[in-house]
Amino acid sequence: MKTEHIKTTDSNYMDLLRSTVRSIEPYVPILPFEVLADNLGRPIQEIIKLDANENLYGPSSLVRDALADLDYPHIYPDPENRALRKALSDFIGIPSENIFAGAGADEIIDLIMRLFIDQGDKIIDCPPTFGMYSFDAAVNGAETVVIERKDDFTLDLEAIVEAVSVYAPKLLFLTSPNNPDGGLISDEELHTLLALPIIVILDEAYIEFAGIENSRIDWVLEHENLIVLRTFSKWAGLAGLRVGYGAFSVGLLKELWKIKQPYNVSVAATEAALVSLDDSVNLLQVVSEIRSERKRLSQMLSELPFVFPYPSHGNFVLCQVKGISALELHQALSAEGILVRYFDKPRLRDHIRISVGLSHHTDVLETILSRISTE
Ligand SMILES: Cc1ncc(COP(=O)(O)O)c(C=O)c1O
Missing domain, CATH: 3.90.1150.10 (Aspartate Aminotransferase, domain 1)
Structure with a gap:
């Protein structure tokens, strides 16, 4: 031709x-x-x-030494992040088959959008909150249904429940502690929202500062529609290295594996995260x-x-x-x-x-x- x-x-x-x-x-x-x-x-x-x-306060002092001593920076990292997922499994106490590692929680937020969003699908965002949920929604062609928080920055549960029935959104983004106010979501609120026909993404980027007992990451074992995100950026001081993780039901994670970039977490970030877990005390x-x-x-x-x-x-x-x-x-x-x-x-x-x-x-x-x- x-x-x-x-x-x-x-x-x-x-x-x-x-x-x-x-x-x-x-x-x-x-x-x-x-x-x-x-x-x-x-x-x-x-x-x-x-x-x-x-x-x-910066990273663990062991991180700098480990980075100076990397054995294989010239070889691509493990696409399945096996060592990191195993270490995370020991740290959090849930199986590694429920755990996914990413270049920061940010990467995983974007991947979740790619996993669920067809053009014009809807998500619920509850501002004031972290800006990446609505940003990634826009990039991925989703419409954001905005349910403002109340004056004290707590969630407007009734309005969320109503919006789910009116707009049939696919995803609901929650943050605990919330950025910018630092408030936690209660178990009752989470139970109510998990009962809705929607995927609930609970972003726990700051949970270590609330006390790890406030994490609901192990709830993913009981709730197929829950995803919990965490990061090494805050508690472990690795923001510049870009490494975070998410906990998913096994069924959802199988689908996520299909769409990830093979080498999303660098050798340096993986090593820094492993050393941080070793030095978690x-x-x-x-x-x-x-x-x-x-x-x-x-x-x-x-x-x-x-x-x-x-x-x-x-x-x-x-x-x-x-x-x-x-x-x-x-x-x-x-x-x-x-x-x-x-x-x-x-x-x-x-x-x-x-x-x-x-x-x-x-x-x-x-x-x-x-x-x-x-x-
Ligand atoms: C609520 C929340 N989630 C996620 C992130 C980003 O985490 P990461 O550095 O792992 O991409 C931030 C960063 O400020 C945040 O405030």
Whole structure:
């Protein structure tokens, strides 16, 4: 068959894009740490980064040694992540055939969308919450049914139940502790939602800071429609290495294996996760220090006249700002080299979220906030 070379202008090429992609708002990337430092005219070591719920206590000291000593970085990783899944099985106490490893919980959220979503299918998102659920829904062509949380950031159960019957969504995303407020979902709420004809994804990225006894990861053994996500980014301080995991019913996981990229978790990330699990006693000791620091940070904040912290089970504290503008407070702190999270979103415009840092970070924050309160 004769093919003709068709001259195509740029705009014709743009017509080839998926319509879903064209309708998504342009991506606004976060600035990397070194660019932020540069913008603020300070060396990176002087920046106190409390804006992304990272673990500023860092990884286990064994991780750096293990990474320097990798035997086979030139060989592709195990596509089935057998060693990591086995170690996770021992750590969590559920069989490795229920466990899936990913390049962060983020990758698994996207994979879940790819597993379930046909164009125009619906998911339920309960904002204010982690932004990736609605983002990945849009990328994968799903419509998001928004069920706002109540004023105290708890779930609006009645509205969710109603939305399930009206819109027949496929997926419901829940977060416990929730980002940004740090609230937990109760067992009663979870039972009610699991009884609905929907896949429930329970994101437990911060569960270690709530106390591991609050995890419901083993419920996947009893509930075929439950998926629980966890990560090494927070408690184990491996955010930069990208490794997370999910617990699924065996039936669902069989389907997920079909669509995963073979080498999704790098050799370095796998090794770092394995070493972290070996050193979990020490890392969980650090988690308990972070919980104590959270208490101190919340206490310090509650004594200020213009910030009102919410009780949190995560490694962060959400505060309502009253009497001054949250945006201006965020900017004033940035000017001092302290980065906190400001949300330019409905319901959160008068809020900031502060990650729990090291003890001296809380001290510096206290000094600067006290100064601002007397200005
Ligand atoms: C609720 C929640 N889930 C998942 C993630 C991302 O986890 P990961 O780093 O494993 O992709 C975050 C990161 O901030 C989060 O807040």
